[in-house]
Amino acid sequence: MVIQSSILVLRKTEITDLSFVLDTETDLDNRTFIGQWTVEQHQESLTNEDIIHLIIENKQGEQVGYVILTGLLDSNKAVCVKRITNKIKGRGYGKETMKLIIKWIFENTDTHRVWLDVKDFNQRAKHVYESVGFIYEGTLRDSYFNGKKFESLVVLSLLRHEYLGST
Numbered sequence: 001m002v003i004q005s006s007i008l009v010l011r012k013t014e015i016t017d018l019s020f021v022l023d024t025e026t027d028l029d030n031r032t033f034i035g036q037w038t039v040e041q042h043q044e045s046l047t048n049e050d051i052i053h054l055i056i057e058n059k060q061g062e063q064v065g066y067v068i069l070t071g072l073l074d075s076n077k078a079v080c081v082k083r084i085t086n087k088i089k090g091r092g093y094g095k096e097t098m099k100l101i102i103k104w105i106f107e108n109t110d111t112h113r114v115w116l117d118v119k120d121f122n123q124r125a126k127h128v129y130e131s132v133g134f135i136y137e138g139t140l141r142d143s144y145f146n147g148k149k150f151e152s153l154v155v156l157s158l159l160r161h162e163y164l165g166s167t
């Protein structure tokens with residue numbers, strides 16, 4: 001599976017990519033904003049039919065991030081963008097990745113709803129998600145315990161008819 005645009009290539013994550021994934025996930029610029037998985041959890045996700053784990057590369061072949069989608073087998077036809085994380089920031093890779101993911105989901109599956117949650121203080125990510133059509137649904141107050149304190153998560157989604165109406 002390969003999804004691409006003029007600036008990015010998204011491809012299935014391989015075992016050999018997991019050191020990059022873990023390094024990106026635990027990077028000081030990222031770990032405050034995203035959940036953490038063990039190497040075993042990432043390994044298991046590579047063979048789970050309900051999950052797509054993708055590496056994001058720029059056209060020069062440089063790994064710039066990764067994406068995890070869950071819920072591919074969900075009977076409610078709702079796919080979750082579980083994680084999107086970029087090692088290289090400020091070049092539009094996050095927004096371009098979201099556009100590619102949304103297009104692929106709605107054009108290659110019968111998904112009705114794509115959704116995600118984001119920490120309420122992550123303004124940069126919320127802006128990206130809203131700029132590609134995601135709509136605010138609500139806030140899950142103090143729903144995530146980061147090991148030290150509770151944090152609130154904002155839920156956003158995009159429905160198939162909203163995507164089709166924007167294309």
